[in-house]
Amino acid sequence: MSLKEIHEILVDIDLEKNDHFVELYLINKKNTEEYYSYRLTVEKKLQEELIEIVSTAICNIQDKNICEYNPIGQVDSVIEKCNLDYIKNAENVLSSIEDDSPNRLESLPEIKDIHSYCTKITKGDISIISFRRFNKLRKLRAGFIGTVVEGRFKSLDGELIGLYNDVDIIIFNNDVFTLNHIALERIFDIGIQFKEKAKETIQDIKDKDIIDNFDKFEEDALNNLNVIKRLTKIKENQTLPKIFDNFENVPKVIEYFGLNIELNQSQDKIIYVDKTQIEDITLLMNDSYYETIIAGVPGIDKLK
Structure with a gap:
C-alpha cells in the first residue's frame, strides 16, 4: 500500500464510530532485546491531534520518491522503506505494545528512562503504527509551569512529557517507512x-x-x-x-x-x-x- 492510501485511511477516520481508536504508548528499553511499553489513556481531543500529526507527516512526504532502506545513509528528499522482517528487533518492540500486563502502568518508570513513544491508530482491522524518539521537557530553572482549568490556575507537578508534531517511522502491514534515517537505528537498536x-x-x-x-x-x-x-x-x-x-x-x-x-x-x-x-x-x-x-x-x- 502507498503512502497516499494510508493518508486516505487516516483522513476518513471518525472517532465517533466504535471501530476507530487511538492508543499512545511510552516505550522503555531494558536492554538491546527487552522492551516494555506502557499504554496511556488518551482523551478524545488528543486522539484527534495524534491522528492529525501522523496524517500531516504523511501528507508532507507522500509525493516523494521511495527507495529501499540503506544502512549507510539516506539520500536527500527520498523516503526509505524496508520490510518489517529486515529489522531483527522489530518483533521485540511490537510485541511489547501488544502485551497488556495488568500492572504495567503501575510500574511506569521515570520519564528519563523512556526510550521512545508510539501511536497506534486503528480503523476496523487496519492498524497504522508510528514511532518517535522521546522528548523530555525539563522544568524551569526557577518558578513553575501551570495551566488554567475552569478559571483556576493549577501548577503542573512532576516531569512533563513532550510529543512532537511529526513522526520518525510509520509501519503499515509489513512496510516500514523511515522519515528519519537515524531514528530507525536508535528506536530498534538496529546497530x-x-x-x-x-x-x-x-x-x-x-x-x-x-x-x-x-x-x-x-x-x-x-x-x-x-x-x-x-x-x-x-x-x-x-x-x-x-x-x-x-x-x-x-x-x-x-x-x-x-x-x-x-x-x-x-x-x-x-x-x-x-x-x-x-x-x-x-x-x-x-x-x-x-x-x-x-x-x-x-x-x-x-x-x-
Missing part, C-alpha cells in the same frame, strides 16, 4: 544487527586471505560505526565475490584514485597498517569507485 552482518563480511574477507595484518584490520573495522554499516552493505550487495574474482584490477583502482592502500610485492594482498586506510579499503570492497561512461569522469558512490 547491533549491522554489527552481526559486518562480522559475516569480515569472515568472508578473512577466508580469502587477501589482507595482511588482518587482526588489526578486523579490530579497527568493528570499532567504527560507519565502517560497520559499509560492511553490512557489502554483504547485502554481495560485491565481495566480484572483488575476489577480479583482484587483478585492484592495483589499477588504487593508482587511478590515489587510494591509501598498499599491496604486497606480488600484488595479491592488501597490507593493512592503520585505521587511516579503513575507508578506502571498505569502499574498494564495495566496488564503490567508478568512471562515468560518457565523460569518463571518476567518482565514488559512498551510498552504494
Whole structure:
C-alpha cells in the first residue's frame, strides 16, 4: 500500500464510530532485546491531534520518491522503506505494545528512562503504527509551569512529557517507512544487527586471505560505526565475490584514485597498517569507485 492510501485511511477516520481508536504508548528499553511499553489513556481531543500529526507527516512526504532502506545513509528528499522482517528487533518492540500486563502502568518508570513513544491508530482491522524518539521537557530553572482549568490556575507537578508534531517511522502491514534515517537505528537498536552482518563480511574477507595484518584490520573495522554499516552493505550487495574474482584490477583502482592502500610485492594482498586506510579499503570492497561512461569522469558512490 502507498503512502497516499494510508493518508486516505487516516483522513476518513471518525472517532465517533466504535471501530476507530487511538492508543499512545511510552516505550522503555531494558536492554538491546527487552522492551516494555506502557499504554496511556488518551482523551478524545488528543486522539484527534495524534491522528492529525501522523496524517500531516504523511501528507508532507507522500509525493516523494521511495527507495529501499540503506544502512549507510539516506539520500536527500527520498523516503526509505524496508520490510518489517529486515529489522531483527522489530518483533521485540511490537510485541511489547501488544502485551497488556495488568500492572504495567503501575510500574511506569521515570520519564528519563523512556526510550521512545508510539501511536497506534486503528480503523476496523487496519492498524497504522508510528514511532518517535522521546522528548523530555525539563522544568524551569526557577518558578513553575501551570495551566488554567475552569478559571483556576493549577501548577503542573512532576516531569512533563513532550510529543512532537511529526513522526520518525510509520509501519503499515509489513512496510516500514523511515522519515528519519537515524531514528530507525536508535528506536530498534538496529546497530547491533549491522554489527552481526559486518562480522559475516569480515569472515568472508578473512577466508580469502587477501589482507595482511588482518587482526588489526578486523579490530579497527568493528570499532567504527560507519565502517560497520559499509560492511553490512557489502554483504547485502554481495560485491565481495566480484572483488575476489577480479583482484587483478585492484592495483589499477588504487593508482587511478590515489587510494591509501598498499599491496604486497606480488600484488595479491592488501597490507593493512592503520585505521587511516579503513575507508578506502571498505569502499574498494564495495566496488564503490567508478568512471562515468560518457565523460569518463571518476567518482565514488559512498551510498552504494
